[in-house]
Amino acid sequence: MGEQDGTRTCPGCGAAGVLPGQLVCRVCYVPFALVPPPMEAAHASMAADRDPGRDPAPMASDRAAEADTRVIDRPSLTLDAPGKVAPPHALALRFSGGQTIALTRDEQVRLGREPRLCPRAGFLTGHSDLSRLHATVAVDAEGTATVTDEDSTNGTFVDGRRLAPRSTAVLRPGSTLRLAADVTVLVLP
Structure with missing residues (x-):
């Protein structure tokens, strides 16, 4: 199981089996929108988006937005019932x-x-x-x-x-x- 079958690992805790479109990690409950993408993936996506005729200003703002998107602190959570936080x-x-x-x-x-x-x-x-x-x-x-x-x-x-x-x-x-x-x-x- 891994990148070949479309699943990946959680960037927050490293748990395997994250499916495409999954919004929250099933192990650490961190929303994926709050976790920055791995650096190599971010650089690859920026390189793919480069177009010589395109204004470079939006790319700089994209990099700034990615730098500001990070998990600062994860709250300690307890489970009081299966699936209920x-x-x-x-x-x-x-x-x-x-x-x-x-x-x-x-x-x-x-x-x-x-x-x-x-x-x-x-x-x-x-x-x-x-x-x-x-x-x-x-x-x-x-x-x-x-x-x-x-x-x-x-x-x-x-x-x-x-x-x-x-x-x-x-x-x-x-x-x-x-x-x-x-x-x-x-x-x-």
Whole structure:
């Protein structure tokens, strides 16, 4: 199997059996559009395209575009089901005091000032304007994150809008969550 039968190797990980037209490597999941072609193939294609009557400027821009197309970093991925790729965590909550709580799929965390009700958020104990159980952040099996106000006294705010008591809002990376007046939480991917 190889170049003779139309297959080739992945330029990212070297796995054999890449078929013509295949968009993603089946081993490392790197999109082939992000991996630059091997240098000898790139030079051969440029030499074949040379035409004495053609303006050389487009070829220079082609070379610049090829130089700028490269894989900078591959994310670490885990398989949670055959053929399904999932990140190691679904989201992270970064609090104004510098603390971070990471959540995975099918997980929830309670936020409030009572450590027995909110064991992962014990650092919120000193915030007297928070309710004992203020809000719950949950991530479902598909990775959708939500926040639910737990009938708090001083309110739960998502991107500046107050949630009605016992209501739920979707959280996205970059959203800002505010609990009462002084606890600000940034939602990170």
